[in-house]
Amino acid sequence: xxxxxxxxxxxxxxxxxxxxxxxxxxxxxxxxxxxxxxxxxxxxxxxxxxxxxxxxxxxxxxxxxxxxxxxxxxxxxxxxxxxxxxxxxxxxxxxxxxxxxxxxxxxxxxxxxxxxxxxxxxxxxxxxxxxxxxxxxxxxxxxxxxxxxxxxxxxxxxxxxxxxxxxxxxxxxxxxxxxxxxxxxxxxxxxxx
DNA sequence: ATACGGATTTACT
DNA sequence: GTAAATCCGTATG
Numbered sequence: 001x002x003x004x005x006x007x008x009x010x011x012x013x014x015x016x017x018x019x020x021x022x023x024x025x026x027x028x029x030x031x032x033x034x035x036x037x038x039x040x041x042x043x044x045x046x047x048x049x050x051x052x053x054x055x056x057x058x059x060x061x062x063x064x065x066x067x068x069x070x071x072x073x074x075x076x077x078x079x080x081x082x083x084x085x086x087x088x089x090x091x092x093x094x095x096x097x098x099x100x101x102x103x104x105x106x107x108x109x110x111x112x113x114x115x116x117x118x119x120x121x122x123x124x125x126x127x128x129x130x131x132x133x134x135x136x137x138x139x140x141x142x143x144x145x146x147x148x149x150x151x152x153x154x155x156x157x158x159x160x161x162x163x164x165x166x167x168x169x170x171x172x173x174x175x176x177x178x179x180x181x182x183x184x185x186x187x188x189x190x191x192x193x
Numbered sequence: 194a195t196a197c198g199g200a201t202t203t204a205c206t
Numbered sequence: 207g208t209a210a211a212t213c214c215g216t217a218t219g
Contacts, residue, residue, distance in 0.1 A: 058198080058216075
């Protein structure tokens with residue numbers, strides 16, 4: 001069953017990032033169903049997180065898509081070639097997000113391999129990065145604002161409980177530019193194999 | 194009009 | 207380990 005709106009509207013993005021591990025994400029783009037199990041996430045908060053302030057400033061008007069009620073998609077491109085998938089959380093005037101960094105492919109393997117191209121031959125690299133998974137799922141920045149209760153892009157609760165000893169918490173990736181205060185926050189979560 | 198920078202991936206040595 | 211790819215939105219003049 002779908003993850004309900006209340007899940008996304010809670011005020012602590014770190015807790016939401018933690019809780020999203022083990023959930024399943026699906027997309028139906030071009031009529032093709034693809035999806036997988038979430039194994040790595042990062043939290044971003046409008047409070048006490050310099051990287052979020054910089055992001056909003058740098059992204060200006062487009063970043064205002066972040067100012068949406070919890071439970072919508074926010075996708076944007078970085079390095080002019082890759083798309084990243086975030087989930088808006090909290091309330092519209094308190095813009096927090098969770099970035100999906102890695103999933104374990106479950107549904108629509110052939111479609112995802114096709115979308116990823118030749119480098120997908122290595123199965124471990126099919127959806128093991130934030131831009132890899134958006135490509136595999138067929139996601140583009142145009143999907144920003146999509147309601148995750150719809151049938152285009154959504155998350156499902158797989159009734160999986162991840163125990164703390166199967167979790168790894170660490171600093172977020174690629175945020176050195178935002179300064180040590182932001183780069184050192186242990187807001188990245190991953191399921192250990 | 195032009196300059197700048199980045200929540201990455203891939204192919205190399 | 208390092209470096210190149212690659213093009214868009216925002217800011218600034």
